[in-house]
Amino acid sequence: MPVQEAPLDLLPEPGLLIGEKVLRSTSGGVHLHVYAPTGKPTVEVPLAGPKEIDLAVETARKALVGWRAMPAGVRRDVLLRLAQLLRDHHEELGRLAIADNGAPAYVHMHAPFAAAELFAYNAGWVDKIGGDVVNTHPVPSFDYTLDEPYGVVGVVIPWNGPIHAIGMTCAPALAAGNCVIVKPPELTPFAALRMGRLALDAGLPPGVLQIVPGGPAAGKALVTHPGVDKVHFTGSDAIGKKVLAGALHTLKPVGLELGGKSxxxxxxxxxxxxxxxxxxxxxxxxxxxxxxxxxxxxxxxxxxxxxxxxxxxxxxxxxxxxxxxxxxxxxxxxxxxxxxxxxxxxxxxxxxxxxxxxxxxxxxxxxxxxxxxxxxxxxxxxxxxxxxxxxxxxxxxxxxxxxxxxxxxxxxxxxxxxxxxxxxxxxxxxxxxxxxxxxxxxxxxxxxxxxxxxxEAVPFGGVKQSGTGRLGGIAGIREFTRPKNVWIAL
Known part of the structure; x- marks a missing residue:
């Protein structure tokens, strides 16, 4: 039996989600998406350029103030609602992911549930992220730490599993109080864009999670942008080294989940x-x-x-x-x-x-x-x-x-x-x-x-040239927080 055409019946018109708007006219050009099982073109995908990355960063920095100040219980409930929406829309997301990269339905129909568990699990940490009281004996002082978000986090995800990758990275980053700009590859823009719209439906304030599909130029602009406080990259070790080099200019920390030969x-x-x-x-x-x-x-x-x-x-x-x-x-x-x-x-x-x-x-x-x-x-x-x-x-x-x-x-x-x-x-x-x-x-x-x-509760990441940092569990939360120390003389 011939392979069916791409499942485009649920396909939204591609674009960039910046704030609460979907931009379809962009400076990064377009990519002609091809459905892998048939080798046939589907639609032209608008791509982010440096101009759109600038706009996304500006929008995220404005949204950061309100997102950080939002009561922990409210932020927790937003992420829990997003988890439920991922479950409710699992069939739609699965079909979009099939159109993205042609992986079988049994992979992609499971992915929204896995992502939902990641958002639900990390939502549970929102009202538990705190700090420690530090014993400074014999110095007469009161010392404590605060676990603070980095601010704006740029996340570059791979094409092989965009739904799960967003869950792995964005769930802990958002739970920790960061705003996140996700750059999906030009090859797989569809499911990621829909997840971004569902986040808005769940009550995530515009600008807290933005989706900017793009190629290398968009990735470079995101990594090097002075308004991005941290970057997390998932992909090959060769590109990972370029990401590290790009982050040197602003000395921003980088998390890397790279290749393997397991x-x-x-x-x-x-x-x-x-x-x-x-x-x-x-x-x-x-x-x-x-x-x-x-x-x-x-x-x-x-x-x-x-x-x-x-x-x-x-x-x-x-x-x-x-x-x-x-x-x-x-x-x-x-x-x-x-x-x-x-x-x-x-x-x-x-x-x-x-x-x-x-x-x-x-x-x-x-x-x-x-x-x-x-x-x-x-x-x-x-x-x-x-x-x-x-x-x-x-x-x-x-x-x-x-x-x-x-x-x-x-x-x-x-x-x-x-x-x-x-x-x-x-x-x-x-x-x-x-x-x-x-x-x-x-x-x-x-x-x-x-x-x-x-x-979702276990730390995941590599050693040697397979990367740095961990996603999952409390280690995933700590990947997107940094401690501030407060010392008070007594």
Missing amino acids: ANIIFSDADLVQAASQSLAAIINLSGQGCINGTRVLVQASVYDQVIEIIRAAVEHIPLGDPVTALAPPAMGPVINEAACNRIMGVIERTKDLGEGRLLTGGERGTGDFAHGYYIQPTVFVDVDNSSRLAQEEIFGPVLAVIRFTDEEEAVRLANDTRFGLAAYVQTKDLRRVHRVSAALDAGNVWVNGFVGIH
């Missing part, structure tokens, strides 16, 4: 079918376009052949699917655009040409009904050298690299032998090994014997 370590005593399913999730989930995906599969030598046969059999039964009708895994959608498709296919061809691994299955673009969209067959290379480019580069596509190891020490060494340190997965029934290996891994997040998502 290891999924399968020990011989693991439930091998369950462990292999974690590997499948790494390529099914957003077609491998996820920073935490365990795309390096480290398998103990004694079960190596058995595991790769389990993976082969399962991968060859992963269907390519129409994202609108893909209501459950394992149907897999396309990658984001033609450029990504060409880049990923280039990696596959290079790996075959250089002999960096043995192609087990996949390695081709979609055919038949999926020939015109940006589909790539789920691809597995085995017998991969951990020092190869296939094992070291973030492919951001449905490509697995399977690597053999002999013992626990080698597994940890191989897992840590990468510039990234975002996530890791450990598959074993040995509880003592769980604790040893989890402590030894250079990763900000370790999941053992399963993965059910990133809970």
Whole structure:
């Protein structure tokens, strides 16, 4: 059955949400959006330029005074209402997100609920953010701290999951009392704009949350703007370094959630079918376009052949699917655009040409009904050298690299032998090994014997070149507050 056209029936006319107005005539030009499953253009997207960033910052700074002064209980209730609106409008938001990037319905229909939980959880912190009384003995004084918002926060979100990204970043930033300017990529403007309108419907004052889709020029203007007090960026490590460089001029703090090349370590005593399913999730989930995906599969030598046969059999039964009708895994959608498709296919061809691994299955673009969209067959290379480019580069596509190891020490060494340190997965029934290996891994997040998502109460973030700072839990609130100390002589 042919892939359906883009689900545009709920698509609002694109624009920039600045204050309470949607601007459709902008200085940043336009981007012709293309629906990834069909490769067909949809609508022209107006883009923010420096002029619109200036206007958004000016609007946010005016709104900041009232938002900070608003009673904590009122701000809390606004965020709780927004959480409920996200639930109420989950189907609309899900369809807009499908139009954004072509990921399957089972991903995007869940995302509004996950974002709602993030807003509800962080709303609970609004009236609990305070400070500490500090003992300054033997100095005769009274000393205390105040947890204050930074002010105006610029948030640059990725195209692979805009709904969840807004929940992860904006919920704690708003709960902490900041105003937020969100720059979605030009590739995925639709769901983010609708979330901004829902925030206004929930009672968020105009200017507290603004949505300004744009390309690199808008991102640079936001990062370097002297009226922006902090920036949080989610994306590649290469762009993250440019964000850091841009923030140097004003010495503003930067939070970074960057890429990963996460290891999924399968020990011989693991439930091998369950462990292999974690590997499948790494390529099914957003077609491998996820920073935490365990795309390096480290398998103990004694079960190596058995595991790769389990993976082969399962991968060859992963269907390519129409994202609108893909209501459950394992149907897999396309990658984001033609450029990504060409880049990923280039990696596959290079790996075959250089002999960096043995192609087990996949390695081709979609055919038949999926020939015109940006589909790539789920691809597995085995017998991969951990020092190869296939094992070291973030492919951001449905490509697995399977690597053999002999013992626990080698597994940890191989897992840590990468510039990234975002996530890791450990598959074993040995509880003592769980604790040893989890402590030894250079990763900000370790999941053992399963993965059910990133809970809103836990700190999430990376080490090494996977980023700085944490989102989630009290750590997420602290990411967007700074302490002020008050000392009073007695």
